[in-house]
Amino acid sequence: MSFKFKKSWFKWLLKLSLSGIILFLLFWCSVYFGFWGKLPSKDDISNIKQAEASVLLDANQELLGKYFIFDRQSVQFNDLPKHLVNALLATEDVRFYEHNGIDYTSLLRVFFKTILLQDNSSGGGSTISQQLAKNIYGRENHGWFTMPVIKTKEMILAIRFEDLYSKEDIIAMYLNTVPFSENVFGIESASQRFFSTSTKDLNLSQCATLIGTLKAPHSYNPRLFPERSQLRRDVVLQQMEKYGYLVNDVRKETSEASLVVVYRKFNHSEGAAAYFREKVRVDVKMILDSLSQQNSETYNLYKDGLKIHTTLDLDMQRYAESAMQQHMASLQSQLETSYGKKAPWISNTALIEKRIRSLPLYKRLKKQKWSDKGIIDSLSTKTKMNLFSWEGEILKDASVIDSLQHMMKFLNTGFVAVNPNNGAVKAYVGGIDFEWFKFDHVSASKRQIGSTFKPIVYTAAIEKGMDACTYYPIKEITYTNQKDWTPTNGGKEEADRYLNYSFEKALSESVNTIAVKVLEDVGIEAVLEQAKRMGIQSDLPKVPSVALGTGQLSMLELVSAYTSFANEGHVSKPFYITKIEDKSGNIIYEQSNRYIGTEAFSEDTRQIMIEMMKSTINTGSAKRIRSTYGLNNDLAGKTGTTQNNKDGWFVGLSPNLVMASWVGNDDHRIGFSNTSIGQGANSALPIVALFLKQMNADSKFNAITKAKFEIPSEDVAAALDCDPEKRDGFLKRLFTKDKKEREFDSEAKDKKKQRKGIFSFLKKKKKDN
CATH class of the missing domain: 1.20.5 (Single alpha-helices involved in coiled-coils or other helix-helix interfaces)
Structure with a gap:
């Protein structure tokens, strides 16, 4: 040459x-x-704001759930286990601490092995800093030039990251933004999803597993492909040993152990406290909107990594949900057996037709000028359909109408437990299954409350000076000026027209006839005013039947009224959000108005009512809480059942917890077939009983389950010192006209009763002297 x-x-x-x-x-x-598109400046990079999931915490800082677009939570470098960082360096960027964002040695390896020799096993050349740029800013499509453009962008941004942040900050930022499978972003969310633990508590095997998934998040998903994920984990462990992060013995011991996944998915329709999480979501959005109006700062629930602190106790919530599920599955079976083939969702053609016509699909087809026959034919076409059942979701051939009838039959429920001393909500069950039944029966529903209103009637009577040992006949009366309305009682006592009950006996046995008579003597206005003093803001009907609970209230409103009996006569308004913090830990909202109302009634009245409601538990309509469930807790309470067995209620009181449960069908036209299964003692009480039974077995709750009501004062003991019942003597029966009809005129007697109250007080005072 x-x-x-x-x-x-x-x-x-x-x-x-x-x-x-x-x-x-x-x-x-x-x-x-x-x-090729504007690059983020150093100022942009120094002010990175990544979308982060907001977290919902219970009273003990346990994670209840998250609100997110991308499931991401941030952790600091100090929270990262050493094994996690070492696993990351060993597999992704072993010279991380030696380069300035670009590893030129790796680039040369990639050029010669991957590009020239086509050896795909040589790995990539991207550093952690470059991958961080990709995680944060994503990648755009530039056609043929896509790969050269994005690699160059990431190199430039990597150098900028290295100039602005420490190596530790870059590692933390990378692990907070890296995508895992199942739409999970960041190491904290992945730790919670796949191992149900915080990042700081990950062990070596878990660290290696999660880092191993980064190569191919779906292919190495530890839930979907556990064997493949375990093999990848072992490769990461080998890399850690190769680069001096592990000794051989530790690597072998960890590799020989099976991979254990503790999976926990935060689906808003699933998991604990789904109804509560949705209620908090709605309320927090309102709070954030209000904060935005007050200042220029705006907050996004789904992106800003907020911490929402609540009053809920996750353990109590789980006990409540377990109790609900156990009882409601059994009660549903009782309901269907009692109706048989005559169930309204099967045989009541008129009801079914009305429900069909209310369907959105029916209305849409009707607007399209379909004939009724054509619509019904369409809605009767069967197809594969998932349906709810207490045995688990079922797949069957069913039509829209079949599905409608199937769902019509299910009873629903609500349960709430509140600390009466401050109103803190400790457990909240809005229905039987949030995925299938979205309606919240704790805060959104208003139903007739039945006999749970009676304690308010008797409270008003005692406050007006009536003696708790006043006797009323249980006999029925027809009120001619109330459309010949005749309140009736269940049970055989109706036949004995000469039997009289004291307040305590009448309340504990939930005698309707006496409740109306007491209301008549006290006055409707006085009773409704007493209800307001006990925190009830809803309009109540100004009719005699209000004594039997024909007024409609939400569960929270009813529970709020009952808190006064356990809180020295003061009403506590239920609340559940204590504070909200931004991602930096600054408090942006705090519950400052934990409303405790003025005294709703006197201390003597309160003690008398507690003793009377204790009798309901011990010997009255709620006695199965003792006999069937064997609970020895110090309890007071009241059952409730509405007309035609449409609603069953129970409110239970302990010194440090008020619990309420409701059971019924969402369609008011469907009730229980008979009082035996529809009464509150059978339909609603068991949820509270099963809830308490679990709490009794957990020593964590001894302060609640072992708490005792105070011993009544001597005055209260004297006020209740009488026989619970008595019969009219022969002379009284002989000379007293037995009136079976009269007019209801409580207001005309109001002043008379006030005078009687004064005389009763003076008489009592004289007796004491």
Whole structure:
């Protein structure tokens, strides 16, 4: 080869190299100066704000749930286990602490092995800093130039990250933004999802598993592909040993152990406290909107990584949900058996037709001018359909109408437990299954409350000076000026027209006839005013039947009224959000108005009512809480059942907890087939009983379950010192006209009763002296 040829070849190669360098520099500058899209500046990078999931915490800082678009939570570098960081470096960027964002050694390896030799096992050349740029800013499509453009962008951004942040900050930022499978972003969310633990508590095996998934998040998903994920974990452990992060013995011991996944998915329709989480979501959005109006700062529940602190106790919540599920599955079976083939969702054609016509699909087809026959034919077409059942979701051939009738039959429920001393909600069950029945029966529903209103009637009577040992006949009366309305009682006592009950006996046995008579003597206005003093804001009907609970209240409103009996006569308004923090830990909202109302009644009245409601538990309509469930807790309470067995209620009181349960069908036209299963003692009480039974077995709750009501004062004991019942004597029966009809005129007697109250007080005072 001549010297001239060699020189020509060398010049050609030099020109080619210079051209390549010039083209590379021009390309680099085109990326750097934004020809392919503007690059984030150093100011942008120094003010990174990534979308983070907001977390919902219970009273003990346990995670209840999250609100997110992308499931991401941030952790600090100090919270990262050493094994986690070492696993990351060993597999992703072993020279991380030696480069400035670009690992030129890895780039050369990629160029020669991957590009020239087509060896795909040589790995990639992206550093952690470059991957961080990808995680935060994503990748755009530039056609044929996509890969060169995005790699160059990420190199430039990696250098900027390295200039602005410490190595530890970059590692933390990377692990907070890296995507895992199942739409999970960040190491904390992945730790919670796949191992139900916080990042700081991950062990070596778990660290290696999660880092191992980064190579192919779906393929190495530890839930879906546990064997494949375990093999990948072992590769990570080998890499850690290779680079001196693990000794051989530890690597072997960890590799020999099976991978254990403790999966926990935060689906808003699933998991504990689903109804509560939805209620908090709605309320928090309102709070954030209010904060935005008050100042220029705006907050996004789904992106800003807020911490929402609540009053709920996750253990109590789980006990409540367990109690509800156990009882409601059994009660549903009782209901269906009692109706048989005559169930309204099967045989009541008129009811079914009304429900069909209320369907959105029916209305839409009707607007499209479909005939009724055509609509019914369409709605009767069977297809594969998932349906709710207490045995688990079932797949069957069913039509829309079949599905409607199937869902019509299910009873629903609500349960809430509140600390009466401050109103803190400790457990909240809005229905039987949030995925299938979204309606919240704790806060959104208003139903007739039945006999749970009677304690308010008797409270008003005692407050007006009536003696708790006043006797009333249980006999029925027809009120001619109330459309010949005749309140009736269940049970055989109706036949004995000469039997009289004291307040305590009448309340504990939930005698309707006496409750109305007491209301008549006290006055409707006085009773309704007493209800207001006990925190009830809803309008109540100004009719005699209000004594039997024909007024409609939400569970929270009813529970609020009952808190006064356990809170020294003061009403506590239920609340559940204590504070909200931003991602930096600054408090942006705090519950400052934990409303405790003025005294609703006197201390003597309160003690008398507690003793009377204790009798309901011990010997009255709620006695099965003792006999059937064997609970020895110090309890007071009241059952409730509405007309035609449409609603069953129970409110239970302990010194430190008020519990209420409701059971019924969402369609008011469907009730229980008979009082035996529909009465509150059978339909609602068991949820509270099963809830308490679980709490009794948990020493954590001894302060609640072992708490005792105070011993009544001597005055209260004296006020209740009488026989619970008595019969009219022969002379009284002989000379007293037995009136079976009369007019209801409580207001005309109001002043008379006030005078009687005064005289009773003076008489009592004289007796004491």
